[in-house]
Amino acid sequence: MRNRLLLWADRLSAAVGWVSARLVVVMVAAGALGALLRYVAPLLGITPALNAIGDVQWMVFSAVFLLGAAWALAEDAHVRVDVLYARLSPRRRALVDLIGTLGLLLPFCGLLLWASWPGVMESVAIREGALDAGGLPRWPVKLLVPLGVGLLALQGVAQAVKAAAALRPPDA
Amino acid sequence: MVGVVLALVFSGYPVAFAIGGASVLFALLGLATGYFDPPFLLALADRVFGIMQNPVLLAVPYFIFMGVVLEKSRLAEDLLTTVGALFGRVRGGLALAVVVVGALLAAATGVVGASVVAMGAIALPVMLRHGYRPSFAAGTVAASGTLGQIVPPSIVLIVLGDQLGVSVGSLFAGALVPGLMLAVLFAGYAAFVAWRNPEAAPALPPEERSEPGWALARRVATALLPPLVLILVVLGSIFAGVATPTEAGALGAVGALGLTAINRRLSRPMIWDAARSTASLTTMVVVLLIGSTAFALVFRGLYGDVWIEEALVGLPGGRVGLLVVANVLVFALGFFIDFFEIAFIVVPLLAPAAAALGIDLVWFGVVLGMNLQTSFLTPPFGFSLFYLRGVAPPELSTGQIYRGALPFVALQLIALALVITFPELVLAFSGD
Amino acid sequence: GPGPGHGRRETGAAAGGPAIVTRPRVRWRLASSFPRSTEILYRAAEHLAQRVAALTDGRFEIEPNEGGALVPPLQVLDAVQAGSVPIGHTAGYYYLGKTAALTFDTAVPFGMQARQHDAWMRHGGGRELTQRTLDAFGVVGLLGGNTGTQMGGWFRRPVRSLSDLRALTMRIPGLGGRAMEQLGVIAQTLPGGEIYGALERGAIDATEWVGPYDDEKMGFYRVVKTYHYPGWWEPSAGLSFYVNRSEWDRLPPSYREALQTASGEVNAIMLSEYDALNAPALASLLDRGVEAVPFPPDVMAAAAQASRALMDNAADDAHSRELLQSYRDFQAATDRWFNLAERTMAQAYGSGGRGPRVA
Ligand code: NA
Ligand code: NA
Numbered sequence: 010m011r012n013r014l015l016l017w018a019d020r021l022s023a024a025v026g027w028v029s030a031r032l033v034v035v036m037v038a039a040g041a042l043g044a045l046l047r048y049v050a051p052l053l054g055i056t057p058a059l060n061a062i063g064d065v066q067w068m069v070f071s072a073v074f075l076l077g078a079a080w081a082l083a084e085d086a087h088v089r090v091d092v093l094y095a096r097l098s099p100r101r102r103a104l105v106d107l108i109g110t111l112g113l114l115l116p117f118c119g120l121l122l123w124a125s126w127p128g129v130m131e132s133v134a135i136r137e138g139a140l141d142a143g144g145l146p147r148w149p150v151k152l153l154v155p156l157g158v159g160l161l162a163l164q165g166v167a168q169a170v171k172a173a174a175a176l177r178p179p180d181a
Numbered sequence: 182m183v184g185v186v187l188a189l190v191f192s193g194y195p196v197a198f199a200i201g202g203a204s205v206l207f208a209l210l211g212l213a214t215g216y217f218d219p220p221f222l223l224a225l226a227d228r229v230f231g232i233m234q235n236p237v238l239l240a241v242p243y244f245i246f247m248g249v250v251l252e253k254s255r256l257a258e259d260l261l262t263t264v265g266a267l268f269g270r271v272r273g274g275l276a277l278a279v280v281v282v283g284a285l286l287a288a289a290t291g292v293v294g295a296s297v298v299a300m301g302a303i304a305l306p307v308m309l310r311h312g313y314r315p316s317f318a319a320g321t322v323a324a325s326g327t328l329g330q331i332v333p334p335s336i337v338l339i340v341l342g343d344q345l346g347v348s349v350g351s352l353f354a355g356a357l358v359p360g361l362m363l364a365v366l367f368a369g370y371a372a373f374v375a376w377r378n379p380e381a382a383p384a385l386p387p388e389e390r391s392e393p394g395w396a397l398a399r400r401v402a403t404a405l406l407p408p409l410v411l412i413l414v415v416l417g418s419i420f421a422g423v424a425t426p427t428e429a430g431a432l433g434a435v436g437a438l439g440l441t442a443i444n445r446r447l448s449r450p451m452i453w454d455a456a457r458s459t460a461s462l463t464t465m466v467v468v469l470l471i472g473s474t475a476f477a478l479v480f481r482g483l484y485g486d487v488w489i490e491e492a493l494v495g496l497p498g499g500r501v502g503l504l505v506v507a508n509v510l511v512f513a514l515g516f517f518i519d520f521f522e523i524a525f526i527v528v529p530l531l532a533p534a535a536a537a538l539g540i541d542l543v544w545f546g547v548v549l550g551m552n553l554q555t556s557f558l559t560p561p562f563g564f565s566l567f568y569l570r571g572v573a574p575p576e577l578s579t580g581q582i583y584r585g586a587l588p589f590v591a592l593q594l595i596a597l598a599l600v601i602t603f604p605e606l607v608l609a610f611s612g613d
Numbered sequence: 614g615p616g617p618g619h620g621r622r623e624t625g626a627a628a629g630g631p632a633i634v635t636r637p638r639v640r641w642r643l644a645s646s647f648p649r650s651t652e653i654l655y656r657a658a659e660h661l662a663q664r665v666a667a668l669t670d671g672r673f674e675i676e677p678n679e680g681g682a683l684v685p686p687l688q689v690l691d692a693v694q695a696g697s698v699p700i701g702h703t704a705g706y707y708y709l710g711k712t713a714a715l716t717f718d719t720a721v722p723f724g725m726q727a728r729q730h731d732a733w734m735r736h737g738g739g740r741e742l743t744q745r746t747l748d749a750f751g752v753v754g755l756l757g758g759n760t761g762t763q764m765g766g767w768f769r770r771p772v773r774s775l776s777d778l779r780a781l782t783m784r785i786p787g788l789g790g791r792a793m794e795q796l797g798v799i800a801q802t803l804p805g806g807e808i809y810g811a812l813e814r815g816a817i818d819a820t821e822w823v824g825p826y827d828d829e830k831m832g833f834y835r836v837v838k839t840y841h842y843p844g845w846w847e848p849s850a851g852l853s854f855y856v857n858r859s860e861w862d863r864l865p866p867s868y869r870e871a872l873q874t875a876s877g878e879v880n881a882i883m884l885s886e887y888d889a890l891n892a893p894a895l896a897s898l899l900d901r902g903v904e905a906v907p908f909p910p911d912v913m914a915a916a917a918q919a920s921r922a923l924m925d926n927a928a929d930d931a932h933s934r935e936l937l938q939s940y941r942d943f944q945a946a947t948d949r950w951f952n953l954a955e956r957t958m959a960q961a962y963g964s965g966g967r968g969p970r971v972a
Contacts, residue, residue, distance in 0.1 A: 218696075346830070
């Protein structure tokens with residue numbers, strides 16, 4: 010039961026990581042397209058929707074790191090100052106990870122969720138739109154904040170369970 | 182407050198969440214003591230939305246992707262070892278190449294996260310493979326990647342120009358010579374290390390440099406020129422006005438893919454591999470900023486900014502007094518908080534005093550910029566060091582990164598002292 | 614060190630003695646949208662803080678924080694609405710992604726000039742209507758200054774006719790950008806720090822900012838010499854102090870009075886400051902070889918038409934339409950009066966020997 014839960018958490022994180030990596034390519038394409046169009050448009054006398062392309066970039070950028078956060082946690086890609094940590098035994102490391110997850114990561118996720126919820130709901134309720142000519146609606150990207158943080162917290166729980174398991178001698 | 186954060190960061194738990202968790206801790210303290218009400222913390226959401234929409238941060242994934250593609254296609258290795266071969270018997274050739282490329286990247290972007298990670302991906306593995314002392318390699322990469330903060334265009338200078346009320350154009354002009362001077366100092370140090378400690382910065386093995394002249398020329402044409410052209414095109418597109426730094430990064434990323442294709446090394450797995458690394462490194466950089474912004478918010482909530490302000494009042498006056506106080510304060514704060522918050526908290530307090538004493542604000546801005554740039558490299562809390570840790574192979578220890586940064590911090594301080602002693606280094610170029 | 618902050622209110626009645634009720638201590642953080650370097654704009658918050666403190670014997674303290682210090686510059690309304698800060702200094706039109714109605718307390722393309730805007734807000738029903746917009750956000754609006762008519766901006770090549778605008782890239786955010794787009798401009802938004810470099814290197818062909826005083830500090834004159842006027846998309850730009858409704862309701866009435874009084878004073882001071890400082894700044898720009906050039910008549914005519922259609926479309930709900938109607942009625946009525954005396958005098962100055970050198 011516990012193992013299946015862990016498996017699903019890891020799979021979910023891997024899936025959002027997969028999406029996040031694909032989005033990097035979208036972002037590169039949008040960025041290069043925007044730069045080219047801005048230079049070429051006056052020569053051709055066309056008026057491309059540069060503000061929309063600009064919005065695509067920051068929205069995809071947001072998706073990359075919001076979805077990537079949980080995946081990076083599963084892959085241990087968040088940077089650690091491991092001057093001491095590197096010298097600890099595996100059990101001690103598991104202890105640091107367990108305490109860190111319960112005492113630091115999960116409370117921080119709680120703060121982020123609590124803080125972002127009202128603004129996100131408000132933005133969705135009023136269907137917050139673009140400020141500038143031809144820009145894209147803003148409310149969908151704001152929804153990614155609670156989603157990304159929620160996934161991060163879920164992966165945090167999975168990491169905590171793994172760390173706790175590593176602390177116990179292997180029996181049952 | 183500072184002690185608790187340091188302890189949590191050193192616990193080895195991921196830095197972003199150690200800082201974020203610490204901010205929760207201090208937020209509870211602030212609520213319990215009545216420094217603020219719960220709604221104050223809702224501002225964290227606005228700060229996160231601000232990071233999402235920050236056009237400057239957009240450059241981060243682009244430059245990372247460019248660096249990762251150049252690394253994974255082994256074009257970067259070809260570039261750097263060819264430079265090393267050009268230097269032939271000269272030891273430290275690779276390190277010099279890293280400083281030069283670092284300065285170029287620095288001029289191209291104003292974003293440290295982008296250039297340190299890109300340089301780390303491009304240069305660090307090559308240097309380690311060729312037997313460079315790990316701490317020296319790490320220090321060279323971190324310091325060269327950080328040059329972007331003082332070599333214009335730079336985010337630090339833009340923020341400082343705003344805070345000091347001086348023109349960003351003047352600041353850019355004034356920072357050019359000090360920035361180049363710093364790059365020269367770094368190169369000189371690399372040459373010095375190669376001369377004193379051959380084992381720290383070895384020359385390339387004989388089989389890689391004992392080729393006939395025509396073979397080397399051919400290699401230069403195929404390996405050295407294309408990536409250099411790419412970098413020049415990226416820079417050129419910024420300076421010629423085709424693109425902003427962010428767009429140039431995107432063009433550079435596409436250009437790197439193009440180069441890889443021309444060299445017949447492009448494959449779908451390679452692209453997805455590069456995209457995965459880019460996503461992971463970008464996430465590492467931005468999540469660290471989110472943890473840091475939470476801490477900064479709570480710091481303000483507890484009136485940390487006002488506390489610093491009060492500590493500043495009644496300090497010894499005079500030009501020398503102010504310069505000493507300003508530099509010591511900024512340097513010390515740089516150990517713990519990120520440059521953006523330093524610029525917001527401290528500079529508004531220093532600027533009126535400096536203006537009243539007849540200090541040229543452009544020069545003062547460059548001095549502060551040099552000092553802030555140093556803060557990226559000071560262990561334990563230097564953002565460049567964190568970024569490099571994130572991209573470096575696990576065999577390279579954090580201690581080695583810290584040790585490697587120290588000589589470069591010393592070089593920065595020398596450069597700072599030079600700029601303070603000889604204001605002409607700035608003022609000769611910054612006038613209308 | 615500093616004591617506990619906003620939210621803590623000591624209701625200090627002298628213990629045991631006669632009922633000498635001292636007024637409560639209130640400490641508010643203010644989030645401004647403006648950087649410190651925009652001296653006049655940012656200073657408005659400092660003025661407000663000084664006056665409120667003076668009017669309450671220092672019992673009601675307001676601490677201004679510049680744009681980005683507490684929350685990002687364009688998130689001030691969100692922060693006030695959520696209660697993260699009790700008060701902010703900002704411009705409603707930064708938030709027109711939320712509703713078009715938020716543009717009316719700031720600026721409307723081809724809308725009213727500063728004195729008309731003030732008259733509409735104070736006496737023409739503007740405050741009541743814009744307050745109804747803000748009610749939905751749980752915010753109380755107070756007047757927060759006006760920049761006066763802005764300049765059209767800096768162009769790499771002079772605009773001699775409407776066709777020169779086609780496919781021209783210009784940094785111009787908000788409704789002005791939407792209107793410009795109707796004239797064929799590729800409207801773009803760039804952050805303040807990136808504009809100078811983009812203009813210098815030709816990444817953009819033109820940019821608008823505020824007026825001579827603020828523009829001179831941005832240094833655009835170093836790279837571009839054509840300075841077009843007027844900024845028809847901002848014939849005046851009104852700013853506001855936004856106060857969180859429940860914080861407002863919790864204030865003692867005399868403190869609310871102090872806030873209102875101070876806001877009225879700040880509002881008047883900002884316009885006079887701009888009038889006083891724009892004049893020497895314009896002279897100094899002209900001395901540096903800048904050429905002030907009016908937009909050609911066909912541009913102005915097309916812009917007026919495009920602006921009207923834009924506002925017809927933007928007002929897409931009943932409340933926005935009601936605001937637009939009130940705004941237009943008031944503008945038409947006061948235009949008749951302003952054209953009679955004020956603008957006749959202005960024209961007389963312009964054609965006579967006392968005219969400004971730009972004419
Ligand atoms: Na730079
Ligand atoms: Na530091």
